[in-house]
Amino acid sequence: MVGVALPxxxxxxxxxxxxxxxxxxxxxxxxxxxxxxxxxTADLLGRRRVFLVALGVFAVASLxxxxxxxxxxxxxxxxxKGVAAAFTAPAxxxxxxxxxxxxxxxNKALSIFTACGASGYxxxxxxxxxxxxxxxxxxxxxxVPVAIIALVAALKLLPRGxxxxxEGGHDLVGAVLITASMLLLVFTVVQAPEAGxxxxxxxxxxxxxxxxxGLFVFTELRIKHPLVRLGILRSGSIVRANLGLLILMxxxxxxxxxxxxxxxxxxxxxxxxTAMAFLPAGLLVAVTSTKMxxxxxxxxxxKLIVIGAAALAGGYAIFLGIDRTxxxxxxxxxxxxxxxxxxxLSFPSLNIQATNGVDDDEQGLxxxxxxxxxxxxxxxxxxxxxxxxTSGGETLSIGALRAAIVVSLVLALVGLAISAAxxxxxxxxxxxxxxxxxxxxx
Numbered sequence: 001m002v003g004v005a006l007p008x009x010x011x012x013x014x015x016x017x018x019x020x021x022x023x024x025x026x027x028x029x030x031x032x033x034x035x036x037x038x039x040x041t042a043d044l045l046g047r048r049r050v051f052l053v054a055l056g057v058f059a060v061a062s063l064x065x066x067x068x069x070x071x072x073x074x075x076x077x078x079x080x081k082g083v084a085a086a087f088t089a090p091a092x093x094x095x096x097x098x099x100x101x102x103x104x105x106x107n108k109a110l111s112i113f114t115a116c117g118a119s120g121y122x123x124x125x126x127x128x129x130x131x132x133x134x135x136x137x138x139x140x141x142x143x144v145p146v147a148i149i150a151l152v153a154a155l156k157l158l159p160r161g162x163x164x165x166x167e168g169g170h171d172l173v174g175a176v177l178i179t180a181s182m183l184l185l186v187f188t189v190v191q192a193p194e195a196g197x198x199x200x201x202x203x204x205x206x207x208x209x210x211x212x213x214g215l216f217v218f219t220e221l222r223i224k225h226p227l228v229r230l231g232i233l234r235s236g237s238i239v240r241a242n243l244g245l246l247i248l249m250x251x252x253x254x255x256x257x258x259x260x261x262x263x264x265x266x267x268x269x270x271x272x273x274t275a276m277a278f279l280p281a282g283l284l285v286a287v288t289s290t291k292m293x294x295x296x297x298x299x300x301x302x303k304l305i306v307i308g309a310a311a312l313a314g315g316y317a318i319f320l321g322i323d324r325t326x327x328x329x330x331x332x333x334x335x336x337x338x339x340x341x342x343x344x345l346s347f348p349s350l351n352i353q354a355t356n357g358v359d360d361d362e363q364g365l366x367x368x369x370x371x372x373x374x375x376x377x378x379x380x381x382x383x384x385x386x387x388x389x390t391s392g393g394e395t396l397s398i399g400a401l402r403a404a405i406v407v408s409l410v411l412a413l414v415g416l417a418i419s420a421a422x423x424x425x426x427x428x429x430x431x432x433x434x435x436x437x438x439x440x441x442x
Contacts, residue, residue, distance in 0.1 A: 001128040001131070004275050005132045007260060007261075007265055009074070013074070019071060021193075023078060026078040031082035031371075032372055032378070034082075035089070036365075036368045038054070041364075042094055043363070047095045051087075051154060054084045054086075058088060094367045097358075110293060112293075126282055129275020171223055174223065193383055229362065232362065240353070241354035249373075254382045254384075255319070259274075261401065262322060284344055285340055285347075292344065292348035308419075309419045312342035315336070354369070385404045388407060
C-alpha cells in the first residue's frame, strides 16, 4: 500500500530519491534480516503464540508510522513493522502447512493463502491510490484495523495444535550470526548506491557479511540443534523455489518503484491514475490465484513456474517501450496483464514447491528461508535499480528509467532459465522412474 504513496511522502517530508528508498528498505531491512530467526522461533515456541504476538506488534508499528512527521521516525516505524512481519509471515505459512497434509489439501490451502498475499500485494496498490487522494497517512493507518480484526479472529479460529513446539534447543549463537549477517547484507546493498559500490565502506561491509555467514555455517555444522539444518538445501526443488521467489520479488519490487517514478513524477499522473494502471495485474491475481492449487495438482508446479517466468519477462520487455506519451492499449495494459499472469502462476507455485517434502517440525524454517529469499532479493535489486535511476542525478530521464527496467528484465530471464532447467530435470527423473521395471514378489 505504500507504493503509490511514495511520491506524496517524498513531497511532504522533503525526502530525496535515495532517502525515499529507505521507506521501502527500512521495512525490508527488518523483515529480511530476521525472517530465519522468526521461522525457527515459530517452530520452537509455538506457531500460534508467535503469530499472535507479532501481529499485535505489527498493528502498533503501523499506527506509529501513520502519525509521525519526521522521515527518520517513519523509517524507524517501518523497520519495527518489518521485524514484526518477520515473525508473522513464517508462522502463518507454517500453520497452514502443518494443519493440512501434503498433497491436494495442502495445495488448495496454500493457493488460498497465497492468493490473499498476492492479491493484497497487487490490489494494495489500487487501494493505496484511493487513500493517497485523501492523504498518504491513510495508507499506513489502514493496516491497523485489519490487523486487529485478524488478531481477534486468530484467537478464536487458530487451532491450539499450532502451539506445538518442535524438539530441540535454542541456537542463540546461530541466531545472532545469521540475523547480523542478513541485517548487514541488506543495509550494505541499500547504502551502496549512495556510498558507492567500489567504496571502502561497501567492500568492507560485504567482507563482514562473508565472515559472519562463514561463522554461521561453521556453527550450524557443529551444533546439536542448529537454527538452520543446512541439509534442507540439498533439495534442488527447494533451492530453485527460493531462487525463483528472490527473482520474482526482487525484479517486481524494483519495477514497481520505477513505475511509480515514471507515472507520477515524470508523466504527472495522479495517485489514483497510477493505481488504476496496476489494476489489471491485481485483478488477475485476485481472480485466478485460488485456482492455482488445482492447476498445481494437474500440471505440476514446475510447468506453472516456467510459464510464469516467461510472462514476467514478457511484461518487463513491453515496458521497455516507455516514453512521454505511453499507450494504454499498446504498453500499459498488456504489460500489466502479463505481470499479473506471472504473479498468479508463480507465487502460489513457489510456495508449494518450497514446503513440499519438509517435515512438520521444519516448516517454519522452510517458510523463513522462502520469505528471506523474497525480501533479500527485493532489497538487493532495489538498491541496484536506485543506483541506476540516480546515476545521472536526481532528475529522472527516460533513458535512466528504461535502464532500470532492463535490470528487472535480465533477472526475469535468469529466472526463466533456472525454472526451465529445473522443470527438465524433474521431467527426466520422473521418466526414469516410470521406465524402471516393477517386479511382483509372491
